[in-house]
Every structure is written in C-alpha cells, then in structure tokens.
Amino acid sequence: MSYTSINFKTKKALVEAVRSGKRVTVWEPGPFGSNLENGDVYLEGPHYPEPHRWYARAVVRDGAIVRVK
Numbered sequence: 001m002s003y004t005s006i007n008f009k010t011k012k013a014l015v016e017a018v019r020s021g022k023r024v025t026v027w028e029p030g031p032f033g034s035n036l037e038n039g040d041v042y043l044e045g046p047h048y049p050e051p052h053r054w055y056a057r058a059v060v061r062d063g064a065i066v067r068v069k
Contacts, residue, residue, distance in 0.1 A: 011054035
C-alpha cells in the first residue's frame with residue numbers, strides 16, 4: 001500500500017483533486033518504498049498514525065495520479 005503526496009482525509013477529496021488537474025504523486029513508506037512512475041497503485045489514507053478510513057486503486061502516469069478507481 002502507498003500514500004499520496006497530500007494527506008487527503010477522504011477518497012472523495014483525492015478524486016476531486018485529480019479531476020481538477022492537481023498533480024498528486026505517490027510514495028511508499030519504509031526502507032523498501034518504490035518510486036512508481038507508471039502503472040497501477042493501491043492507496044490508503046489518511047496517513048499513519050491516523051487510522052486508515054479509505055482505500056483506492058489509482059493509475060499513475062509519469063509519476064502522477066491520472067485516474068482513481
């Protein structure tokens with residue numbers, strides 16, 4: 001699981017940001033975190049230590065989320 005560069009409190013806020021054209025990148029915590037440039041990614045939020053309340057699958061192109069499923 002990965003996090004978004006912005007700590008969105010809801011999945012709806014993430015979807016709205018991506019639709020409005022805001023550049024949202026992803027990162028994976030820990031020593032084995034990936035630097036995803038293209039492909040599908042699974043997200044969770046809000047960021048730790050808050051309890052995760054939403055999960056999403058997203059498509060990343062050129063390092064930024066282009067679609068949330």
